[in-house]
Amino acid sequence: MIAKNVLPQETVYLQRSSGCDEGDSGWYIGPINEEVSGELEAYELLKSKPTIIQVLALPYNYLVVFEKGKIKAILNECDVDIWGDIDKK
Template sequence: MRKFKRSINGKYIVIKAEEELEPQVNVLYQVLSNIETNNIIDGYSIQVGWTVYFIREVSDIFQLKAPNFSTNPFEEETNDLTIALWIQLQQSHLLRKINVEGEIIKFSDKVVIAKNILQKSDIYLQRSDGQEKGDSGWYIGAVNDEDDTDDLEAFYAYQLLKIRPELIKVLALPYEYMVVFNDDEIKAVLNAEDDDLWDIVDE
């Protein structure tokens, strides 16, 4: 764990994360540099991708905190931004790999899932537009008909971190995209025209 410290508009802000996430820390500082000085106060929040970050003042130093995805992100915060920045890295890396502009998803957005399907090897994720606020648009279903079910359940997006974390990296893909997984491996990424962008990457 490393403690980064930088002056932003005359106020010092501390970020704690693992050393190898320094590039993501730098991106976060760049975003913070666009905040007006009078907004760098205790309690100010800003959403960057999946995560909402909070500025907390401790002894004239400002600490950046994030929801605690390991416990209850609605009620608890952490000054260890490793998980939040790891998610940012995973999602942005995938978008760059297939050269696609992403669509924001928040950790608290809902994902609709065919019941008990996350235990299956072959699944697909499909994102639909026109959803209500708080709904990611993602549906997770079975590739194989014998595994399919009409029974549905809903999870907050962050809960996938504990259930099937490899899915997290695809959640920032645009609406009308589909991703096919076999266990932890992506087998296809289909855009709205059904072009397999993953097949192009693998060539």
């Protein structure tokens, strides 16, 4: 699910949950500090925020924070920020 009001946001988060319906990737993409007001299609999001595509293969129960089009944090299933380790490589 993609929150409709996520497109103009500078800071967004992506969270992948398990236990979804068949055909559902498990990803929720939304703004950090605003309420959700509907949904939009994935192609609309990827067209305006193409950097998001680089994290869509992450495992279930991961959360990613983007700020101004750049990854700020990646939390694994234990809520440990692993982005610093990845970014240094």
